[in-house]
Amino acid sequence: MNEALKKWREDTPGCAARVHLNNAGAGLMPQAVLHAMTGHLEREALLGAYESADEAQPQVENAYEDLARLVGARRRNMAIVENATVAFFQALSAFDFNPGDVIVTTRNDYVSNQLAYLSLAKRRGVVVKRAADSPGGGADPQSVRELLRAPRVRLLAVTWVPTNSGLIQPVEALGAIADEAGVPYLVDACQAVGEIPVDVARLRCDFLSATARKFLRGPRGLGFLAVSDRALARGDFPLYIDMRGANWRTADTFEPKPDASRFENWEFAYSHVLGLGEAVRYALVVGVETGGGRARMLAARVREKLRELPGMRVLDRGKELAAIVTVQVAGREPEELVMLLRQRGINTSASLRAYAVIDMDEKKAAAALRISPHYYNTEEEIEQVVEALRPLGSASVA
Ligand SMILES: Cc1ncc(COP(=O)(O)O)c(C=O)c1O
Numbered sequence: 018m019n020e021a022l023k024k025w026r027e028d029t030p031g032c033a034a035r036v037h038l039n040n041a042g043a044g045l046m047p048q049a050v051l052h053a054m055t056g057h058l059e060r061e062a063l064l065g066a067y068e069s070a071d072e073a074q075p076q077v078e079n080a081y082e083d084l085a086r087l088v089g090a091r092r093r094n095m096a097i098v099e100n101a102t103v104a105f106f107q108a109l110s111a112f113d114f115n116p117g118d119v120i121v122t123t124r125n126d127y128v129s130n131q132l133a134y135l136s137l138a139k140r141r142g143v144v145v146k147r148a149a150d151s152p153g154g155g156a157d158p159q160s161v162r163e164l165l166r167a168p169r170v171r172l173l174a175v176t177w178v179p180t181n182s183g184l185i186q187p188v189e190a191l192g193a194i195a196d197e198a199g200v201p202y203l204v205d206a207c208q209a210v211g212e213i214p215v216d217v218a219r220l221r222c223d224f225l226s227a228t229a230r231k232f233l234r235g236p237r238g239l240g241f242l243a244v245s246d247r248a249l250a251r252g253d254f255p256l257y258i259d260m261r262g263a264n265w266r267t268a269d270t271f272e273p274k275p276d277a278s279r280f281e282n283w284e285f286a287y288s289h290v291l292g293l294g295e296a297v298r299y300a301l302v303v304g305v306e307t308g309g310g311r312a313r314m315l316a317a318r319v320r321e322k323l324r325e326l327p328g329m330r331v332l333d334r335g336k337e338l339a340a341i342v343t344v345q346v347a348g349r350e351p352e353e354l355v356m357l358l359r360q361r362g363i364n365t366s367a368s369l370r371a372y373a374v375i376d377m378d379e380k381k382a383a384a385a386l387r388i389s390p391h392y393y394n395t396e397e398e399i400e401q402v403v404e405a406l407r408p409l410g411s412a413s414v415a
Contacts, residue, residue, distance in 0.1 A: 038363060172201050334380075
């Protein structure tokens with residue numbers, strides 16, 4: 018084992034006990050993240066929650082600064098909220114959709130995002146248009162270009178890496194197309210951040226939402242939104258702005274905060290924010306390119322090995338693939354496989370049809386086992402999951 022890998026594993030208490038291949042669910046937190054969080058919780062208990070938050074203000078500011086650096090933004094552009102879905106919805110709610118307005122999206126956008134578009138269709142008469150896919154998989158930039166030409170397109174919304182497959186959408190090319198068309202661009206980077214380098218300037222996005230807990234290895238229960246200067250200057254603010262996001266000036270007027278905090282909510286998990294700060298610094302030290310490259314290499318190895326096993330169908334499509342492997346095992350329900358692997362100390366997860374109906378129906382898959390390695394996993398652990406699956410697939414074929 019090389020020195021870097023050894024250190025990453027020593028820094029990660031969970032590596033001792035489990036083979037953790039569920040980073041697309043939640044990555045294992047490094048010790049520094051855990052310490053920052055438990056330390057703050059203790060101070061909350063001893064000093065009081067509001068008092069300890071005041072005391073932690075410099076560290077909270079550092080968390081914002083480092084988070085901004087991670088995505089190529091400035092402190093003023095960063096909003097921290099409860100989770101990635103809230104971040105995405107806060108951004109979506111900044112648009113006043115009228116009946117007949119169009120949202121252009123993809124066939125692989127995240128389930129909750131799709132549900133929100135459908136809710137807007139039902140409640141506000143919004144028209145949802147999904148770009149066609151390229152033959153190799155992923156949204157076809159030409160199709161997006163054509164859809165954006167239609168009148169009344171108010172938004173292009175794209176999930177960078179979907180929850181249920183290794184597909185990587187061409188988010189940079191799509192950003193250039195949106196910019197050219199003058200259409201606001203919202204990117205869901207939940208499965209990308211911490212694995213794929215993010216630079217909001219290159220993406221030319223108005224908003225980018227993500228979570229702390231997946232490939233970034235921060236805590237559960239925290240998400241964030243990068244809000245562009247363009248969106249701030251336009252005066253965008255969330256529909257249900259609260260007392261953190263705005264000042265109530267007179268009985269009938271309010272003023273949104275000048276920076277991205279207008280997208281935040283009053284109640285705040287400071288222990289989580291401090292944990293997020295540590296996770297970001299850890300990712301910057303490892304290097305997102307280095308860590309993500311290794312995670313994708315391990316995922317490619319899983320796919321290669323599973324393809325050789327009887328009864329296995331690897332479902333990931335796309336020119337370039339992220340560190341998410343989805344496989345259908347003949348005659349087995351993925352939930353059953355997750356439990357069998359868990360009994361052997363291996364963490365994976367199940368991707369159900371309802372998480373991505375368009376993609377799963379196209380692949381004729383009712384559900385899939387999802388295996389998502391990260392840079393701290395070893396080649397031996399990849400062997401372990403493959404060997405654990407080998408008899409499960411062949412048993413159903415025999
Ligand atoms: C692509 C994608 N977007 C958004 C989310 C939602 O994140 P959260 O659970 O933090 O709201 C997920 C969660 O799995 C996801 O995979």
